[in-house]
Amino acid sequence: MPDSAAASSSWGGGMRVRNGSLNVGPNGEKPQPILQKFKEQGKKVGCVTTVPITHATPAGFCINIDNRGGQDIIAELYLALKFDVMMGGGSKYFGEKRVGGNLLPKYLTQGYKVAENRAEMLALDKSKPVLGLFAEDGMPYEVDRLHDAELMKTVPSIAEMTMKAIELMKDHKDGFALQIEGGKVDWAAHSNDLGGLIFDQLAFDEAVGKVIEFAEKDGETLVIITTDHGNSNPGLFYADEANKKFDNLQKFKHSNTWLLGQLNQSFSEQKIMEMIKENQGIEMKSDDIKSLLAHFKEIVPGQLYNEANLPFYEYGKILGKYTDVQWAGMNHTGDYVELTMFGPGAESLKPFVKNYELHNFMLKAAEMPIHFLNRS
Structure with missing residues (x-):
């Protein structure tokens, strides 16, 4: 099954590549990524994401590596x-912390406008290309942003980034192409982080609503909504109080990732119990607190998106007792994924398509030449 790099490359380059590769085929092929094609045809192009802008999904539409x-x-x-x-x-891949040196002076010299907070982003105009960097690594989970006044002030939502991007490109005479990714939904699934996943998915849904609203008025924009792969297969498993337990999510002020990052193993059980009650609205039993503390000592370093070595799996499993949401694992799954479209060209969508077929579909919708590649 594809990872984000291989899946994005299927759309971006129009051919299947090995996991971990971005538009470099098994025999060294380097198909031109689709945003480069659109740019060469005179369109404005861009990417918006809640993970690093250098991450696999945006990069798959942009470059070969x-x-x-x-x-x-x-x-x-x-x-x-x-x-x-x-x-x-x-920002750590562009600024002073970058391995290989700070790139931001080069971006400024090349004529870019760099925005590093919400106010700077909202003030951007169309005069220069834009680089917006709003977190060192991934952006905060939406549930954490919503309950932190400073983050609300300084960090834009995915809907705000999306609408700003459209504002900067919509009046271009040759049109635009924009990729928008709710990337931290994937990180939350890897971490079995229910609050992180649900609230980021809702934030992405808000962004989709804004895009559809624009497309309805514009009448010339094709909107494609899909995902690159399944991940961890969370499910609501029915029990006697399933509705009541799932409603505990409405009390969440913070993600599991945020909460576990605040815990210290020296804290008393009572203090941890109070922290969970305060930040996730759950009155956790003493035995579950003891289990959580024990699991802190069993983490294997190097887990995906878990540099702090936090007991994501263990806490996700414990939390399932209080939400009735359980997880199948912590990695990508082989599910077929949903694909839907709105706007001119959507009528050509077949009931079942292969991921790489979307490359030429997008080119055709934009009335550009399609390319034939060996995609095996």
Whole structure:
């Protein structure tokens, strides 16, 4: 099953590649990514995401590199492209903390406008290409942002980034192409982080609503909504109080990731119990607190998106007793994924399509030449 790099490359480059690769085929093929094609045809182009803008999904529409992990290199590859709008997290791959040196002075010299907070983003105009960097790595989970006054002030929502990107590109005479990713939904699924996942999915849904609203008025914009893969298969498993337990989510002020990051193993059971009650509205039993503390000592370093070595799986399993949401694992799944469209060209969508077929579908919708590649 594809990871985000291979899936994005299928759409972006129109051919299947190995997991971890971005538009570099098994025999070294390097198909031109779709946003480069759109840019060459005179369109404005851009990406918006809640994870680093150098991450696999946006990068799959933009560049060719055989290792998705080289995000510091991807940041440099973006520089030469001069795409019109690139917004998300990942400042550590561009700024002073970047391996290989600070790229931001080069971006400024090349004529980019750099925004590093919500106010700077809202003030952007169309005069220069835009690089927006609103977090060192991934952006905060929406549930955490909503309950932190400082984050609400300084960090834009995905809907705000989306609408700003459209504002900056919508009046261009040759049109625009924009990729929007609710990337931290994926991170939350990897972490079995229910609050992180649900509230980020709702934030993405808000962004989709804004896009559809624009497309309805515009009448010339095709909106494609899909995902790259399943992940961890969370499910609501019925029990006697399933509705009541699931409604506990409405009391969440913070994600599991935020909460576990605040815990210290030296805290008393009572203090941890109070923290969980305060931040997630759940009155957790003493035995579950003891179990959680024990699991802190069993974490294997190097887990995906878990640099702090937090007991994501264990806490997700414990929390399932109080929400009736359980998880199948912590990684990508082989599900078929949903695909829907709105706008001119949507009538051509078949009931079942392969991921790489979307590349030519998008080109055709934009009345551009389609390309034939060996996609096996």
